[in-house]
Amino acid sequence: MTTHLYPGLNLGEAHGEDHERSETVVFGFWVFLMSDLIFFGMLFATYLVMRDSTAGGPGPKELFDLTSVSLQTAALLFSSLTCGMATLAMKHDEKGDSPVVPRSVGLWLVVTLCFGLMFLFFEIRDFLEMFAAGSTPMRSGWMSAFTALVGLHGLHITVGLIWIMVLINQIEMKSLEGVIKRRVMIWALYWHFLDIIWIGIFSVVFLGGML
């Protein structure tokens, strides 16, 4: 069994120096993720307080399209699986200190990118429909809290997708293999983390809003 330098996703001993060098960086990224979690947590708290503050405007039952939400949830869940497949391909598809990142990693990242874009498409479409119906963030305290929480998650997803495109490009250029391995690991942590935030959002905001 391999020894692990830090909890969670890691390259594994087979990657030698790349594994050891990434220790501090990955731990630092965990610190960022946890502070980001606090940020999301405060927006969840705000949302819970603002839950019934619709100021006479439309509420969750009138505005939410659960079919679209379930499609978004499925897209994000599949993207989490393909993201995991990308990290596994990177760990195992070629032996340890191989000079280039395996191409299969890039292919899994492309699949993940597609699922991510599908998620974003439905989310943006839902937001535009709400805004078109007059339910803008200015309509009520509830709508402001909703836009802040779900919008921040969508913004994170957008950043994550731009990040994937950069990674795919770097893998194609076959440069700086050790650094790229670490970047893919960190991005995978980020992507899995966003899916966990989404569990909170669909449970508290969307499904909770239907009760």
Next chain:
Amino acid sequence: MSQKNTEHGQYVLGFILAVVLTVIPFWIVFAEALSASRTALVIGICAVVQAIVHVRFFLHVDLSRQKREDLDLILFTLLLLIIFIGGTVWIMTDLHHRMH
């Protein structure tokens, strides 16, 4: 090779569990199978279990690693979240009732 198969299996197992834990609350809400309070309870339980499944099978964090201080970071963040969210909701709900 065997390590790859094990890790591969872990991901697929985690994914299947996550799908089941997602489908249950969505189905209950779509079918309106239970009363509102029971639905809320099921949604809550499924969400917590699914979050644990994601952390365990996708982020690969469990309680057996040597570097416990890194785990402390995650557990301390959870403690802060419980205090922040629980405290906010408690105070604001109490205030809401007193204003009527």
